[in-house]
Amino acid sequence: MPSLSQLPHQNRFARLPEGFFAWQAPDPLPAPWLVSANLAAARLLGLDETTFTGQELLNLASGNQLPDWCQPLASAYAGHQFGVFVPQLGDGRALLLGEVLGPEGHWEVQLKGAGMTPFSRHADGRAVLRSSIREYLCSEAMHGLGIPTTRALALVGSDLPVYRERAEPAAVVVRLAPSFVRFGHFEWFYARQQHDLLRQLADYVIDHDWPDLRDTPAPYLALLQRVIQRTAELMAAWQAVGFCHGVMNSDNMSILGLTLDYGPFGFLDRYDAGHICNHSDHSGRYAFDQQPGVALWNLQILASVMLPLLDRDAAIAALEDYAPQFEAAWLQRMQAKLGLAGSQPVEQDAPLIEATLQLLQQQQVDYTRFWRQLSHVGRQAGTADLNLRALFQDPAACDAWLQGYRQRLALTSGLDDERQAAMCAANPKYILRNHLAEQAIRQAEDDRDFSEVNRLLGLLAKPFEEQPELAHYAEAPPDWAAQICVSCSS
């Protein structure tokens, strides 16, 4: 087994021409301490418990002593932030170290919070422990939920003060993704009318991540279609699980359809379609129910900046596929949450799904707990009904809904046990609620005690499993005010 410093690599992004990035070494992180090391992600790189340990990891994560395979750089991208085009963004606090060839695929390795770069503008290039814990945990929670995401390899901190509203400890997250290319990378070259480089970027994405597209009659169109499809699937996954991203600017949209940039995100506690998890989003542009539409808006931007490579009518037609692709993927997920997967064409269950969400909204029911409790309900009334009713303000409203649900269940075949097991595999018991992240942050900040971070990491890796000794982590926050996240700013 190779060690962290000897990993096989092939730094393809670093071979792109000038204009794509700036070489940039990390700023040393003084006296770093390890908060958490994620063996599950390390295995992706070909490491195991014997090779993923100790000083080597700390050296890499802190940026203090990089292995020879690293060629650190900050990439250039632009983006639409809250609907406004910003021509120069770029990696202001992230550095791409290199690309490791893991046993089952390539992984780009990034540090987030490693100091200033030419793209830092007026900011400090750092990340604070608080937001880094949130990013670290949520990346892995999303992976546990089966939702495409950047991964988190390790989290280190330092007593180096980083000034936000107060002085806070610094931290660096080591992130992994097959590629960190964003919609904003395409916007960068289009804005500069560098159409050759735009083409090279598209070629890079195709050759690096989707070589199958090379053999299609129109590879750049196929690339756009693939991004549209992956984005539609990602949005369906977010909406079904109740994930609110909070900053869906086009520079935070991954070309591979990964969840990228964990800032003010939040999972819904009680169901509220209009929930806004980002306190600086005053207009609700990125409210929960706006996400699928915003993704389309971002895709329209992407298509427009790819136009030098595309036939315009074909691009428009590709964009028209987004809504039906999203709708189909979302309905399929919701049908599975109801335990009705495949029992009839999804469209026929659309009214039931809509009525269910309306009821949850009206009754202010905890979204995750509802689905998990429903997963235990039988064809006949039983004790599981009581737990479901307890989630409702008006239990009679639950009874009426259950009656309709059971009528629908009666049209299906199969055993209760099998359906319930399938529902438990579609409806997680554990999500990273804000109050859970808060608790881990408090302990880490106040006592340099990282046990809660690591406990949550283990719990959220298996969100569909019962884990009875940790069952209290499935409870709703003690009071709904806890939905207001005090740790969400970056």
Ligand SMILES: Nc1ncnc2c1ncn2[C@@H]1O[C@H](COP(=O)(O)OP(=O)(O)OP(=O)(O)O)[C@@H](O)[C@H]1O
């Ligand atoms: N503390 C900081 N120092 C320097 N640049 C920053 C800092 N915070 C954000 N930026 C830059 O501001 C822009 C928008 O930031 P945004 O919050 O979307 O991204 P981010 O959280 O830094 O990282 P990422 O999208 O890589 O997860 C990006 O160009 C980002 O690099």
Ligand SMILES: [Mg+2]
């Ligand atoms: Mg960002």
